[in-house]
Amino acid sequence: MKALLDRNKRLQIEALKGLIKASGVLGLDPTRYKNALKAIAPRPIAKNESKKRTKSSAKPSASIQRHPSSAKTSKKPKLLKLEIKNGRLALVFDSRVDKKSITHFILERKGRVLYVYDFKNVRIPFSIKRYRGGTFKEIRIAQFDPKRVRVVIETAKAYKPKLRDAYKTVTITLPGYSKKEKKSEAAKVSPKSASTTAVPAAFRASFGKKSYTVVIDPGHGGKDAGAVGYKKRKEKDAVLAVAKRLKKVLQKRGFQVYLTRSRDVFIPLKKRTKFANRKKADFFISIHANAAPKSGNRYKSKGLETFFLSPAKSKRAKRVAAIENSVDVSDLNRYTKETYLSLINNKKMVESNKLAIDLQKQILSSLRRKYRGVVDNGVREGPFWVLVGAQMPAVLIEIGYITHPTEGPRLFNPNYQNLIAEGIANGIESYIYHSR
Ligand SMILES: [Zn+2]
Numbered sequence: 001m002k003a004l005l006d007r008n009k010r011l012q013i014e015a016l017k018g019l020i021k022a023s024g025v026l027g028l029d030p031t032r033y034k035n036a037l038k039a040i041a042p043r044p045i046a047k048n049e050s051k052k053r054t055k056s057s058a059k060p061s062a063s064i065q066r067h068p069s070s071a072k073t074s075k076k077p078k079l080l081k082l083e084i085k086n087g088r089l090a091l092v093f094d095s096r097v098d099k100k101s102i103t104h105f106i107l108e109r110k111g112r113v114l115y116v117y118d119f120k121n122v123r124i125p126f127s128i129k130r131y132r133g134g135t136f137k138e139i140r141i142a143q144f145d146p147k148r149v150r151v152v153i154e155t156a157k158a159y160k161p162k163l164r165d166a167y168k169t170v171t172i173t174l175p176g177y178s179k180k181e182k183k184s185e186a187a188k189v190s191p192k193s194a195s196t197t198a199v200p201a202a203f204r205a206s207f208g209k210k211s212y213t214v215v216i217d218p219g220h221g222g223k224d225a226g227a228v229g230y231k232k233r234k235e236k237d238a239v240l241a242v243a244k245r246l247k248k249v250l251q252k253r254g255f256q257v258y259l260t261r262s263r264d265v266f267i268p269l270k271k272r273t274k275f276a277n278r279k280k281a282d283f284f285i286s287i288h289a290n291a292a293p294k295s296g297n298r299y300k301s302k303g304l305e306t307f308f309l310s311p312a313k314s315k316r317a318k319r320v321a322a323i324e325n326s327v328d329v330s331d332l333n334r335y336t337k338e339t340y341l342s343l344i345n346n347k348k349m350v351e352s353n354k355l356a357i358d359l360q361k362q363i364l365s366s367l368r369r370k371y372r373g374v375v376d377n378g379v380r381e382g383p384f385w386v387l388v389g390a391q392m393p394a395v396l397i398e399i400g401y402i403t404h405p406t407e408g409p410r411l412f413n414p415n416y417q418n419l420i421a422e423g424i425a426n427g428i429e430s431y432i433y434h435s436r
């Protein structure tokens with residue numbers, strides 16, 4: 001019995017030593033493993049208990065603090081009245097609302113279209129209100145963060161809403177609105193307070209939150225060109241261009257955005273997530289382009305796929321991971337790699353998986369609005385070292401095959417790049433909307 005305990009302890013100490021070493025190589029904080037090692041060294045522990053200890057100590061200390069900022073409420077226009085009639089939503093404020101302070105975007109998902117309007121620096125005298133009925137599915141108005149009020153019009157079918165601002169009143173047309181329609185009956189709507197219906201997750205989650213932070217990671221750079229594709233064009237250039245466009249789109253929507261590189265420079269993998277952790281990012285999005293294997297029909301493979309980190313070792317995941325995992329992790333021995341992968345935090349893996357699903361869906365839907373033949377290669381999991389150590393939902397997007405004769409050039413087309421950026425931004429919004 002004593003021999004068995006000793007053996008377990010020895011294995012555990014070995015594992016922890018491996019983790020401390022891996023942390024060093026990957027640029028992670030090894031403190032928790034060092035502490036765990038200290039903790040098990042002086043006294044023997046029963047098998048189950050010791051297992052638990054290692055697991056819990058391996059969890060990232062990633063509860064990112066979200067400080068509600070004290071919003072200044074002095075001069076912001078305040079909402080006085082809210083009306084839904086004659087096919088329009090009217091918001092009446094006590095002072096002038098600048099149209100420039102309103103941003104708009106659309107989210108699509110199965111059977112639902114969400115028209116989102118963000119009002120910067122206005123006040124509402126409630127935290128959330130929901131209305132149902134009429135020609136729309138639901139309208140929600142809520143304080144999205146201290147600086148923004150978000151209005152969401154949810155419909156079953158797409159339509160073209162028009163926004164008008166007339167001094168203190170902002171109106172948005174609803175589905176079925178027509179100019180001819182004069183004084184028709186007011187839509188049958190029933191206001192429901194947040195206490196009686198479930199509050200949409202995103203509104204709750206973002207309450208009192210300053211804004212979400214996204215770290216975008218354009219793959220490769222500098223001496224590392226990434227995949228080289230059709231007409232010798234390089235992955236590192238395409239993904240940097242997409243990343244820059246994504247930054248603009250996200251900033252417009254109120255996100256705090258950082259790039260791991262904004263120039264053609266080489267950055268080791270471990271520094272990329274380290275940077276995201278330091279920025280306390282809520283999301284880590286690594287952008288890459290795929291390349292078909294040289295064997296077989298090289299010009300046939302196309303389409304996009306989104307990966308999240310997991311110990312999975314499917315043939316396909318292995319192949320892509322082998323391309324994307326660069327030299328700077330090859331000095332880890334197999335044992336250390338396996339140990340590390342076996343300890344990937346499960347909750348984070350699930351979150352990353354969900355984020356990947358939303359991203360994949362939204363990028364496809366954005367591209368397919370304008371382009372034909374965009375192939376969905378789905379959401380996949382794999383051992384991507386650039387995602388290891390991220391303390392937030394983290395994904396790697398392969399935006400397309402740089403080796404494909406049609407798709408390759410598209411990846412360098414500004415219009416195509418913008419649609420990818422829009423899709424990624426929609427995916428992040430969609431995840432926030434769904435989460436928690
Ligand atoms: Zn790549």
